[in-house]
Amino acid sequence: MAWPGDLARNHPPPPDEEQLIELVAQIKVLYCAISEDEEWVFNAIKDLFHVEPLAAALWEIYEAAKNAGFVQNVSAGLFRSDYMLHVPAKDSTRSVGSITNTTLKQVEFNSFSCAGATHANKVADMHRYLTHISAYNGQETKFDISALPANKNLESLANLLALAHNTYGKPKCNLAKETAVLFIVQPNNFNIADERPIEYALWDRETPVPAYRLDFGPDVLQYTKLSENRELLFQPPWLTSTSPVEISVVYMRAGYEAREYDQVGWDARLRLEISAAIKCPSILGHLTTFKKVQQALTTPGALEHFLADAEAATTIRETFVSVxxxxxxxxxxxxxxxxxxxxxxxxxxxxxxxxxxxxxxxxxxxxxxxxxxxxxxxxxxxxxxxIQPPLLANLLMGPAGIESGEVVSELGILGTCLWERKSPHGGCDMLHNSVGGWTFKTKHADIDEMSVVKGYGCFDTPYLLDM
Missing domain, CATH: 3.30.1490.50 (Glutathione synthase lid domain)
Structure with a gap:
């Protein structure tokens, strides 16, 4: 973890909070539209098929699902757009503590799984608690709790899955008596602590939303089946009831590595994709997370192809670096x-x-x-x-203990969407578009990668400054 780190607020040219929320809302509209545009996605990633097994497998499954025919027009999206402040090349000042003359630049856009939301939520809660009890106050420091934003990741993610669950409605197959959200997870997942709280949040709602977990691969084929109308029926092995559970929403937290798509994995993902359950995300939605899509969006006219709002397209483009x-x-x-x-x-x-x-x-x-x-x-x-982010001084606590030094940070804005496909030829109607919480990650400036899971950085909380 990290000591709460500085992040400028209300300091141009980076957008203020309201502008950032609107920016991310428009980016989510963009990616929802991409997720329904088969031709555009194909042209963006087709060069990967002969060199990237994961892209090839996912596209083959999409083609097989399309041939079988889709029976669910509603899709869910959990997105995270990552940003860093950038010191332009003409201004070589990256001195510690200086965050002036910076612009906001997008690192990447994530449309699949988006791990880390729970961890970020818990770290923010911890930092706010320690601030409440004055743990950070010393002779030269006094933290203001209002400068530490509360994080609503868990609430936001659970709300999306509950909304998708309610949109699906009551069981449609006469064999089932209830519906439920199904988490598709990796076997022996070391990141289980990031997943479980979302599941618990669904059960803990005023009207509980049943939620179950199932390992990707053989277990999907063993414990699920499709009804005649392709409702996805799940038979939990630990329940004695003979009635299956009809799955309303499939939330994918597995299936993002090529090794997972042997024949069993391929068949399992196809079964999920052609089912009547709402997918979070669909196969096309999954494919939008590839870096080739990010690169294709920087080409002239790409944003305008999806966004009718020219001002929104211009604002989004200003966050891009050259790709x-x-x-x-x-x-x-x-x-x-x-x-x-x-x-x-x-x-x-x-x-x-x-x-x-x-x-x-x-x-x-x-x-x-x-x-x-x-x-x-x-x-x-x-x-x-x-991206050349400004340098800040901070304390980081990890397996090596507590270390101080120059650090840089990355802000991820999480958002949730639910939309309905307009026609087989693309387009969508937004049913829900909400900016949820955030992740804030900090690493030592001399380390290249930011991945917290792989030990390169720490979850952090932004300390907002009025400037």
């Missing part, structure tokens, strides 16, 4: 030159289309890495301009 493909297009050839040249590579990050942190290649390591990878596989990567 390039590594293909044989003009942009791709330029990116290859930049990436292979030690004099320019330090300005970039090489990102593969994989979930989570720990896979990126940074700066000076890029030229040597590309030399070690067959050129035929380069198209699976994108080259992203490196």
């Amino acid at each position: 390039y493909p590594l293909d044989h297009s003009d942009e791709g050839r330029y990116a290859r030159e930049q990436a292979r040249n030690p004099n320019t590579a330090f300005n970039y990050i090489l990102k593969p289309s994989l979930e989570g942190g720990g896979h990126n290649i940074y700066g000076d390591d890029i030229p040597e890495f590309l030399e070690s990878v067959p050129e035929s596989e380069w198209s699976s990567y994108i080259l992203m301009e490196r």
